[in-house]
Amino acid sequence: MSTLALISAETIVKRVNRLPALSASVARLAALAGDENATVAELEGVVRPDIALTANLLRYANSAAVRGRAEVVTVRDAVLRLGRQQLWNIAASGSLAKVIPTSLPGYGFETLGFWRHSVAVAVLAQRIADAAGLELRVHAFTAGLMHDVGKLVVEEFLASSKAAVLARMGEGGMAFVASEREVLGTDHTEVGGRLAERWGLPSAVVTCCRGHHEPEALGDVPERRLACAVHVANALAHGMGLGADVGELRRKTDAGAMARLALDTPKLEVIACASLDEIERLASGFGGKA
Numbered sequence: 001m002s003t004l005a006l007i008s009a010e011t012i013v014k015r016v017n018r019l020p021a022l023s024a025s026v027a028r029l030a031a032l033a034g035d036e037n038a039t040v041a042e043l044e045g046v047v048r049p050d051i052a053l054t055a056n057l058l059r060y061a062n063s064a065a066v067r068g069r070a071e072v073v074t075v076r077d078a079v080l081r082l083g084r085q086q087l088w089n090i091a092a093s094g095s096l097a098k099v100i101p102t103s104l105p106g107y108g109f110e111t112l113g114f115w116r117h118s119v120a121v122a123v124l125a126q127r128i129a130d131a132a133g134l135e136l137r138v139h140a141f142t143a144g145l146m147h148d149v150g151k152l153v154v155e156e157f158l159a160s161s162k163a164a165v166l167a168r169m170g171e172g173g174m175a176f177v178a179s180e181r182e183v184l185g186t187d188h189t190e191v192g193g194r195l196a197e198r199w200g201l202p203s204a205v206v207t208c209c210r211g212h213h214e215p216e217a218l219g220d221v222p223e224r225r226l227a228c229a230v231h232v233a234n235a236l237a238h239g240m241g242l243g244a245d246v247g248e249l250r251r252k253t254d255a256g257a258m259a260r261l262a263l264d265t266p267k268l269e270v271i272a273c274a275s276l277d278e279i280e281r282l283a284s285g286f287g288g289k290a
Contacts, residue, residue: 012186013194015153019099022199025050026095030201033088034138043087044076056094057087063281089141093119093282096145099152106158107151117243118145119283120275124233127271129226132261136204136226143208143230146201150192150209157184175252177213189213216256228257236272242279 022030028046032038047053054075061078062071072078079087096118103110109117125144129137158165161183168179180187193210207223208230215227235253237243258264 012154012157012184012191015156016191016194016198019152019195022095023050023053025053026091027200029088029091030199033084033142034202038084040076040079043079043084047075047079047087047091053091053094056090057082060086060090085138085141089122089145092142092145093122096149101152101155104151104155106155106160106162109151113243114148114151116279116283117237118148120237120240120242120279121145121147121230121233123275123279123282124236124271125230127275128229128233128236128261128263128268131267131271132225132229132263134225134229136223137229139202139204139208140226140229142201143205143212143226144233146192146196146205147209147212147230147234148188148192149195150188150190153191153195154180154184154186154188175213214254215260216254225260228254228260231257232261232263232268236268240272240276 021027025046029043032043032046047057057075057078058072061081072081082090097115100111100114104114107114122141122145125147126137126141129140134140158180164183165176165179168174168182169176174182177187177189189210189212193206196206196209204223204226207218207221208227211218211223211227212230212234215224215231218224218227231254234243
């Protein structure tokens with residue numbers, strides 16, 4: 001089929017610039033998160049001027065999941081208790097929560113549904129990447145969290161074209177992403193990659209936004225196994241009932257992604273069960289979205 005061109009792909013991509021950019025502090029933390037030489041003082045210096053981030057950090061550091069004997073009252077102590085990776089996870093989650101609209105009817109999501117799905121894929125992707133021993137696992141949480149950000153832009157256009165997308169899925173047997181491309185001229189994965197680039201997220205996260213539905217199509221690149229982890233995490237989240245949307249009609253899990261991660265179904269079941277509490281805790285703890 002040829003693209004219907006009901007909407008210009010460039011028109012959709014241009015809307016990326018309408019979403020707020022990440023705050024300066026979060027953008028700076030994006031760089032420090034992957035820097036093993038980043039000091040506690042550097043991290044503290046980025047966090048302290050950001051009131052919202054400081055509040056989220058202290059709240060999580062004093063939560064039942066990580067609380068120690070003494071209450072954490074300073075940013076420095078919170079960073080020491082949580083570590084660089086959890087600090088970044090909290091910052092990234094808080095930033096995403098701020099830009100999710102009230103509803104995404106084009107995709108069949110309410111705010112809470114989108115939020116819970118994003119958090120679920122983040123947690124599952126991190127655990128899958130750890131279990132598979134991925135070299136780029138430091139980016140797994142962020143890649144999972146941000147995998148569907150393109151939907152925040154495409155939503156506006158899909159809402160008026162959903163019938164055409166669903167028709168191609170039902171009558172033509174097309175996958176959801178392919179149907180998006182057919183009707184809109186682009187899809188949420190490409191738009192998500194553009195948005196991740198604009199936000200200054202690591203290149204591995206940008207690649208996963210673009211390739212999480214078709215990781216094998218990325219070819220022999222370092223990020224392919226990470227994209228496979230996000231792909232499998234996405235499917236697992238849907239299987240757990242955390243993310244049903246209009247794409248359910250034609251959702252498939254790439255067998256090649258499973259093989260590349262060397263994980264079988266029983267192992268994924270263990271990961272899913274072990275992730276539930278963390279998913280619930282994170283889903284209810286940020287931005288007043290849950």
